[in-house]
Amino acid sequence: MPERVDPHTAVTRELLVRYLDAWTPAVLRSPRGATYVEAGSADFAASALRVFGEFADRLAGHSLDVVLLCTGALREPDIPPGLSLRSVDDPADLTVAGPVLAHLDVLAGTLDEPAVWRLVTALGPGRAREVLVTLPPATTAEVAGHRTRLREAGLPCAVTVELADDAGHTQLLLFATDSDKHLTTFKNELWAADEFAGIRYRDPHDPEHTMIDISLNPQLLPLRRVLLDELARRGTRTVADLQRHTLHETIYRPTDTIDVLTVAATAGAITREPPKGRMSPRTVVRKP
Structure with missing residues (x-):
């Protein structure tokens, strides 16, 4: 055996x-x-x-x-x-x-x-x-x-x-x-x-x-907490800034950042500029 x-x-x-x-x-x-x-x-x-x-x-x-x-x-x-x-x-x-x-x-x-x-x-x-x-x-x-x-x-x-x-x-x-x-x-x-x-x-x-x-589509709640805390500390950030933070400070992938921020913006947890359209690395986000 x-x-x-x-x-x-x-x-x-x-x-x-x-x-x-x-x-x-x-x-x-x-x-x-x-x-x-x-x-x-x-x-x-x-x-x-x-x-x-x-x-x-x-x-x-x-x-x-x-x-x-x-x-x-x-x-x-x-x-x-x-x-x-x-x-x-x-x-x-x-x-x-x-x-x-x-x-x-x-x-x-x-x-x-x-x-x-x-x-x-x-x-x-x-x-x-x-x-x-x-x-x-x-x-x-x-x-x-x-x-x-x-x-x-x-x-x-x-x-x-x-x-x-x-x-x-x-x-x-x-x-x-x-x-x-x-x-x-x-x-x-x-x-x-x-x-x-x-x-x-x-x-x-x-x-x-x-x-x-372990999943290609993992639970993202821990990343949501991290990113909202980062916005609370740093204020206005670009999506690219937060993708770098995700890469270097969490176990998640930069692509997961987009998913988290898109859901957070829809729920009103963050605001974004421009307010509509596909979220890109140049999109600016902040806590309301």
Whole structure:
């Protein structure tokens, strides 16, 4: 009988695979080559290699370096031309080139949290560096501290989301990059993932701790509260301003901002200029 996979792990692995499907063809265009670092488990490494194998035709003439950091060797992996695979036991010996995506899993036990943050600090400087990190549950203050570390490492575009099951067991998932575009891509995959065994999302910054089903059309009440609070603090804002706030400060997508503001304007919770027509990034909104 196959071993039961922890649903938190299943969701994280699907998110990684989904994001790699978008990341791989993009970074293969880099003349410097690219690097993927796996510091979690051999299962995650095998999943990543399967994704890379789907792009075998594009790997020819390019360079993609896969580094297994403290994960051990895989069983006879099939390595297509253009892809290299190596193991590194000491994080201090890690070298990378070109765009980098690193999956760092504290809960897998291969690296402790201080070692993970040292790696984030080392990997962050440079162009097109990204990390996907799994951490234990954290307080709001601790999450804010994580975000500060990421900004200091040169990774200002980030999302932190709690994966919570029906029994209340949670893990903190963190994705960080220096690109708004790549953050948007990851968030799109976040909501496109399949739901596993009752796993739901929770925004660590949400004071109501609302549990949200994984869905392409998620519940938007927490985002409504955030945007109305932002308008109360800042006054008049454009829709583009609020879309940036959604992207950087919530677990939602910029496109969700339009849906929330359209409903809020219809209900009279906000006013808009121009008062009619399709709401666009240039539309100006305020609380009445």
